[in-house]
Amino acid sequence: EVQPVQSGGGLVQAGGSLRLSCTVSARTFDRHAIEWFRQVPGKEREVLICLSPKDGIEYYADSVKGRFNISSDNAKNTVFLHMHSLKPEDTAVYYCAVPTSWYCSSADFMMIQWGQGTQVTVSS
DSSP states (O other), X not given: OOOOEEEEOEEEETTOOEEEEEEOOHHHHHHOOEEEEEEOTTSOOEEEEEEETTTEEEEOOGGGTTTEEEEEEGGGTEEEEEXXXXXXXXXXXXXXXXXXXXXXXXXXXXXXXXXXXXXXXXXO
């Protein structure tokens, strides 16, 4: 199975916005949820948000509610992470991931595919 391919990210000032993309195979897109995680060096990976064909959008991190959102382009098998009102503490490597089914999961050990990771740096 082809691994997810991420794009986007980079350097942004506090208060700015960024959009990350995660493109998966058509088979994966039709049969699985897609999730976003982030990780800061020295800290555990944090699950942020999930888009499920069955459950819709599920937020896991209170710190991003109201600022981050998730959407998809079904024709391109792509899921987007929209990040607004960015803060320096949002600086991390962001990963998209695919869980074992079309249901969301907060556990990273339930992920069967991972994107390559994208650095997001928010300057103060």
